[in-house]
Amino acid sequence: MSGMAGIGPAVAMPAGATEAPKPPRLNAEQASFAYAATDKSAPKFALSSTTFTADQREIVAILGPNASGKSTLMKLLAGLIKPLSGRIEVDGTEVSEMDLKMRAQRIALVQQESELLFPLRVWEYVLQGRYPHGRSLRFESEEDCLLAGNALAQVGAHALRDRWMEQLSGGEKQRVILARALAQQPSLLLLDEPTQHLDIGGKVELLRRLRKLADENRYTVVVVTHELNLAAEFSDRIVLLHNGKCLRVGTAAEVYQRELLEEVFQAPLDVEIRRNGRPRVLLRGVE
Amino acid sequence: MRGDKKFRRIEEWVATASAIVLVVCFIATSAHAAPQNTARTNAAEAKSSAMRTVVDDNDRKVTVPMEVRRVVSLAPNLTEAIYALGLEDKLVGDTDVCDTPPAAKLKPHVGGTMNPNLEAIVALHPDLVVAGAINQWDIERALEHLGIPVYGTDPQTVEGMLASTRKVANILGADAKGAEVVGQLQTRLDVLKAKLADRPLAHVLFVVWMDPLITTGQDTFIADALKWAGAESVVMSSQKWPHLSFEEVVRVQPEYIVLTPDHQESNAAGLADLRSRNGWKDLQAVEEGHVVVISAAINRPSPGMIDAIEQAAHAFHPEAFGSDSTQSEAHAEPQLESTVQLNVNSECAACVH
């Protein structure tokens, strides 16, 4: 890893593997999950047999109505739960086999922030993202500070670094949370409905930033979202879920078929293809 | 996640094991009684030549000087005894609550009976410290650890108190005076015994505390004192200080009610107080005016309690004492100032009404 301005994944690909087929960055292979499977009753699958892959520099959007299994899939990708059958692999290693530190070095999860108990400065918060890279009780090194600073710069929040977390606005806070995730130097970046509390400008800005980060730092980004159009505009692959089943995986143009979307979302929808080849979903007039 | 499972078992074993190890170490070290710094010699011991070993009331061997010049008293009853024996010049310090006789209040204080200040005691350079039943036993141990001999008293009966006083007198070098004082007290007790010989014991309710109602059982010092006064507690329990429900009091209907208030009160005042309380006023003893106020000295194992016993005896059995219906001034014990009250005349119940 050269001394580059951005921060890419900390875990390098094995050297000399250029000739052999590289495993995809993210590989979900018939992953399924069910809660409370007992012998007597058949398990109720929150998610059944989902398969997709993603490589570096790709953004995957996971779409679906409520209770379609999106959060289950997210938890599987983050390694919080173990798949009942099938595998989830990152860089060739199964996620559920990783120990906590290793997982944190490769996968960063961006969530809504919980209530902070004590006042904390922004740079302190972002510096915490360096935790997976080192011993438990440690003092941050120069390199850690540098990387944290870079992470803040990448989200455009460098000016905020000395502010108190509780003084930030919603959008600013989200950028800082993203910066902390970036400080982890992950291979895989997971975002769970990151556009929820943002206005339309904020949503676009976030996705543009994610696109840039994925391109520059070679991340793989997986976003769970409700935003059909933004997903179509910015993602390379769409995973459409419905009632725990993975209905379709593919590019936006492949997945956004009118009848399919209408059935999944139970709403009158129209799909039109724009000039750049990406589809746009419109609400047909309410009668 | 596999890592978590690994941790789970290991950490629980480690936690349990270390807890056990810690507790064992703690117990072992606490019980360890290695001799402390042997270089710690008491300068006083080195100076005075003669020591002797005596056994105190708690069956502990104590090494005291043959000649005790400076003594600190940690219990009010012992302070009183020291004054009764005429040894107040040797008393260099007592507690905040040593108030009998009043002169004792002027002596240097070392704190309370529960937690006397060890440094204050050391500052008085005593040869001996005398302690009573109300002192914490670990104070005695601490003083010995510092090299100051402690003689503990713990009389269980009135006559035991007399014997204990004699021994203290002996240790303090006032053997003859001790014999004299104790002898006089014993005589008074014998006279009392004779007078009450063929009278049945009066059943009394001795009120230690009003609310909650606490009285005495049969195994206390008070119970013994009451016996000498020709009475016994209505509570036939071996528990020392039973909490009584008022129903029980109504059931047994004591002949007399004995109060021991902090401040001085006449019998009439005590009677009036009970007459104003619900429930109490309907008791037979209260209706008949059989309420006796006795000084708290009756619970203090000191020479002054003999006065209190006599008062009580006069109250419970007035007819045994002929025409003496008031306190006899013939008791010439000049060192003692009694704080005891007039006794009640049962015929006067009608006038108090």
Add this chain to the structure above:
Amino acid sequence: MRPLTPKRILWTCGWLTALLFVAMVVALRMGAYPISVPDIVKALFNGAIGHWQEIPSEHQMVVFGLRLPRIALEILVGASLSVAGVGFQALLRNPLADPYVLGVSSGAALGAIVSLIAVPHTPGAIQVAAFLGAAVTIAAVYFLGRRGGQLDSATLLLAGIAATLFLSAAIICLMTTLTGRDLRGMAFWLMGDLSSPPPVTNVVGWLGFLFTVFLIASGAIYTTSSDLNLILTGEEEARHLGVNVRRVKLVVYVSASILTGLAVSVSGAVGFVGLLVPHLMRMLFGTDHRILIPASVIGGAIAIVIADTLARTVVAPTEVPVGAMTALAGAPVFIYLMRRRVR
């Protein structure tokens, strides 16, 4: 952007220790026995080089037999309670939590009462029984306070409250069987009192044991400092950053409880220290546990040395229990802090 460095921690601890030293010197000087500072210094010096014969026996008695052990205990109790306070505040996610809220002190008190009834007049029995009572309570509350296999702050708090209520009721019931003087001794102990003389003859060994336990337990908590920093920004987030939250909570719970049990078995339940010292140290040095914990150790020691010295001397020769002093000083400070938070 100035991250915390070991140098800054040592520097802070350095001048806090200097403050502690001053407090110790003052504490050595104060007491009912009149002894001048030169005499104290002479005694300490001779003691340090082993010339015990040169020290007048009464001076030796007072300085080494009475004041020094007491100061050592003051430091121990103050440090233990403060670190335990930091631990519990992190565990329960509440900056105004107190080491006694999980019932440890009630368990210790119950143990003490039981020993007073069962084996009165046995040296050291109260301390051992108190520690055992604390240990049993720790275990019971732990098992009650779990949810989904690991400690959950809300459940833990409820379990602690339930335990405290139950144990307090048991204590009251038993207290009616104690006679007068045992009862008053117990009342002192419940308040927090360091005036009792050491329960063992080998004072140095006993102190050494206590300090060893203290070092092990507080060391264990210190190793989780970085983890605690993360956990306080959110448990889920901490887990995603690689913190073994379950293990950290267990370590903190056990260590903080052991520290509380240690302090309580030595001195009874001294209040407000475990609550306020961490808070004050946070206000002075920030919330990073890597500096908060050492600062609380020394800060707590200073607090109790001062409080107990006042307790010993303010109405000499009578001794006020040290817990009364901390409550008198602590309650107004606590109220002030509470109101600041609300604003």
